Amino acid sequence: MFEKLSKAEAEKTVKERTELFLDVVRKRKKPDRVPLVSNDGLWKLIDQDIKFSEGLHDYDTLHEAVCKYQEMYGFDAHADYCVLNKVAFQESFGKPRFIITDEPPTLSITDTFSMKDEDYPALAEKGIVKFIFEDMLCRHYEYESKEEAVEHLKKAVQELIRYNEYCGRIYGTMVEEYGVPNLCAGGYQMPFEFFVSGLRGLKNTSLDLRRHKEEMIEAMEAIDERLWGEFMSYAPYIENDGTFVFDTYTCPMAYTLLSPKQFEKFYWPWMKKYFDFVAEHDQTAFIYAEGAIKNKLEFLQDLEDKRFGILLEQDDPVEIREKLPNFTLMGGYPTTLLGEGTVEQCVDKAKEMMETVNYDGNWIFSFDKLASFEGGVKRENLLAVLDYLRSVKL
Amino acid sequence: MVDFDALAAAMGELDEDTVKEMLEEVMAEGGQDAENAMKACQKGMDTVGKYFEEGEYFVGDLIYAGELMTDAVSILKDALVGDGGGSGEKTKMILCTVKDDLHDIGKNIVRAMLEAAGFEVLDLGIDVPPEKVVEVAKAENIRIVVLSGVLTLALNSMKDTVEALKAAGLDCRVLIGGAPVSEEARVSTGADAWAYSPQTTVATCKAWAAE
Secondary structure (H helix, E strand, O other): OOOOOOHHHHHHHHHHHHHHHHHHHOOOOOOOOOOEEEOOOOHHHHHOOOOHHHHOOOHHHHHHHHHHHHHHHOOOEEOOOOOOOOHHHHHOOOOOOEEEEEOOEEEEEOOOOOOOHHHHHHHHHHOHHHHHHHHHHHHHHOOOOHHHHHHHHHHHHHHHHHHHHHHHHHHHHHHHHHOOOEEEEEEOOOOHHHHHHHHOHHHHHHHHHHHOHHHHHHHHHHHHHHHHHHHHOOHHHOOOOOOEEEEEEEOOOHHHHOOHHHHHHHOHHHHHHHHHHHHHOOOOEEEEOOOOOHHHHHHHOOOOOOOEEEEEOOOOHHHHHHHOOOEEEEEOEOHHHHHHOOHHHHHHHHHHHHHHOOOOOOEEEOEOOOOOOOOOOOHHHHHHHHHHHHHOOO | OOOHHHHHHHHHOOOHHHHHHHHHHHHHOOOOOHHHHHHHHHHHHHHHHHHHHHOOOOHHHHHHHHHHHHHHHHHHHHHHHHOOOOOOOOOEEEEEEEOOOOOOHHHHHHHHHHHHOOOEEEEOOOOEOHHHHHHHHHHHOOOEEEEEOOOOOHHHHHHHHHHHHHHOOOOOEEEEEOOOOOHHHHHHHOOOEEEOOHHHHHHHHHHHHHO
16 A cells, blocks of 8 residues: 655655656666556546546545545556546536446547538637637537526636646645656647547548648637647746656647648647747657557657657557657556456566566556546556566666 | 549549539439449449558548548439439348447448448447347348447447347347457457458458358
């Protein structure tokens, strides 16, 4: 068990853990051991026997579950504290996008959209915020009046405050009571992601890539004016005080729709701008690459060494280590084995990856896919793998 | 007269304007070549599948191809129906996303490609319980079932569905498809085949239909 620490112990531990990560990412020296990061989605709740419907709405319950989870496994950092999906906030608008079931525990998201083909000029002209409030909000949530919209917005603001309070609280608890650094201090999202995750949905975005090419580019410029502006308001001033690992992160997901040629046009210009910023400011960045990145490696191979980490979901970690020596690899350990294998098989796999992936000490242990479903991970398997990896001195 | 090789090539290249112009031309000429036009479109979809396998096309292209094929059928349908359905008797089959999984984009892409290949697809939708698949398979005398899923959780439902079909004594071939499937998953679910790509799904179903 990894109990809460005293204030002094937590301060010391969080700095030690951060240094361990930075040894790996900055390649300062061979780390003492492999850093351990959880990437388990909502398995934290399943593992702690908390229903999704409860844990995703009751932040006290969620906070307690995450703390108990940390006490059980003693990770060095977490990719997420069950905050990726702002479920309660989204529900407050009155038209739920997430579908939650408790038996079995599942969280699904519907491919919803309200932006029409003919809306592109308005988005480009007004910018994302004005466009959403003036053109999208009432249409999307089927509000019959502005008054109804305002009532829902008031609820949404309250929910957002509750959500932000939870985030601040859990980040603080992990640092101050468990000595666990946060994975990143801030983030930037590519504008293309907005089309898939809300404006147009997966299907229409796919059609727009051929039917509204130039309009999409103009719209992305307008969206990015806001995104980049927000990012610039704090990112240049980030200074690591020893409580977080990477300075910033980005979470590419919708890029999996794109061929390399489309990626170059619709995604890479913004991604490159972000990477250039990271290099210019001597910062570090973490890429949480959902889906498979292997078809886009040509864009990443020339990036500067010693500042980028990438978490893999569907790629072969051995292949990516070979082709992206300039990146610190995070993850790649098969979640399915943790769910279906024996303790011996799981530890053997960890031993194998220590040789095939961590041969130069530039690997951070984590899972490949999220384990947000019943039986996603067997507790004894994960404990055995973590114990083994902690015991190996590099 | 429309150049059907050019039509197939335009479909393969996902050149929407050219495809639609050519199909409109077929209809403007009386529609007697609708079946040949449909075959050309199907040939073009084979090219789309090939490009996907080779890594030139991605998921967005498949979705676009599915939409374009739907539009093509819509343009030609009056002439095809007038011909008694165009390609003759079709093989009826079941397609669905299994219980506890709500994802339908992959399923819909596969559906478009199966229909383009001449199958009569009974799309049972998403979150479909095993008993529903059994019920329809019995009622429609189905021999081919394609089960789709995105969540790893879907593998359990796929297994339950395969077992339910066997328990009901139905002689169906079952293919599982989607993100979590693999040879190991095929073995553990008891399915007859697995496919990660729509193209493999279509090829397998075509082979089964031809038996």
